[in-house]
Amino acid sequence: MTLAIFDLDNTLIAGDSDHLWGEYLCTQNMVDETQFRAANEGFYADYQRGELDIQAYLAFALAPLAGRSPESLRELQTSFLKDCIEPILLSAAAGLIQEHRSRGDRLLIITATNEFVTAPIARLLGIEELLGCAVEVANGVLTGRPTGTLTYREGKVARLKEWLIEEGESLEGAWFYSDSHNDLPLLEVVDNPVAVDADPTLSHIAQDRGWPQISLRA
Structure with a gap:
């Protein structure tokens, strides 16, 4: 069975769910809007430059959830999907997913965004297997x-290798689709790297290396 691995943000959806979640928290009065929005924008700019401190970002992004049970946040997750994610779904992405499913490939999303935010999105896309930054739960909260292992840059490769061992899978013939130069470490280890609506840095690298470049937004 061949693996078809997908980045999520700005690849399968036309936006960044991590950044959008931060914006959504501001609209729900769960954070100090001015300070949180400014920090959210700053971290997003760091990510785009390839300079994100993932530990610092996760400490910031997960702080508003601390002390809350997952069940108490279900309604918020549902409304976030409806208001922010459904409008940026891509029909071409659904077609690509179905193409790989029809081939009998095993589908996997791997994303730097935390699993609390992304697990419902993966289900919405019809992909059951997800590797993201895992969120700690203790005593029900x-x-x-x-x-x-944090699934960012080289951490994506490390976490994927752990998963391959756990699942008895291999990367032979694997595909990986991504928009971001931050995913270069993983793109370099698969047999079939594909740049999707790539950022300028990744687009130049893909062109130099002869990797396919596609758009799911056309």
């Missing part, structure tokens, strides 16, 4: 801390 979110602690506001990440746990395990």
Whole structure:
């Protein structure tokens, strides 16, 4: 069975769910809007430059969830999907997913965005398997801390290797679709790297290396 691995943000959806979640929290009066929005924008700019401190970002992004049970946040997750994610779904992305499913490939999303935000999105896309930054739960509530291998840059490769061992899978013939130069470490280890609506840095690298470049937004 061949793996078809997908980045999520700005690849399968036409936006960044992590950044959008931060904006959504501001609209729900769960944070200090002015300070939180400014920090959210700053971290997003760091990410785009490839300079994100993932530990610092997760400490910031998960803090509003600390002390809350996952169940108490279900309604918020549902409204976030409806208001922010459904409008940026891509029909071409659904077609690409279905193409790989029809081939019998095993579908996997791997994303730097935390799993609290992305698990419902993966289900919405019809992909059951997800690797993201895991969120710690203790005594029935979110602690506001990440746990395990963080799926950002080289961490995506490390976490994927752990998963391959756990699942008895291999990367032979694997595909990986991404928009971001931050995913270069993983793009370099698969047999079939594909740049999707790539940022300028990744687009130049893909052109130099002869990697396919596609758009799911056309």
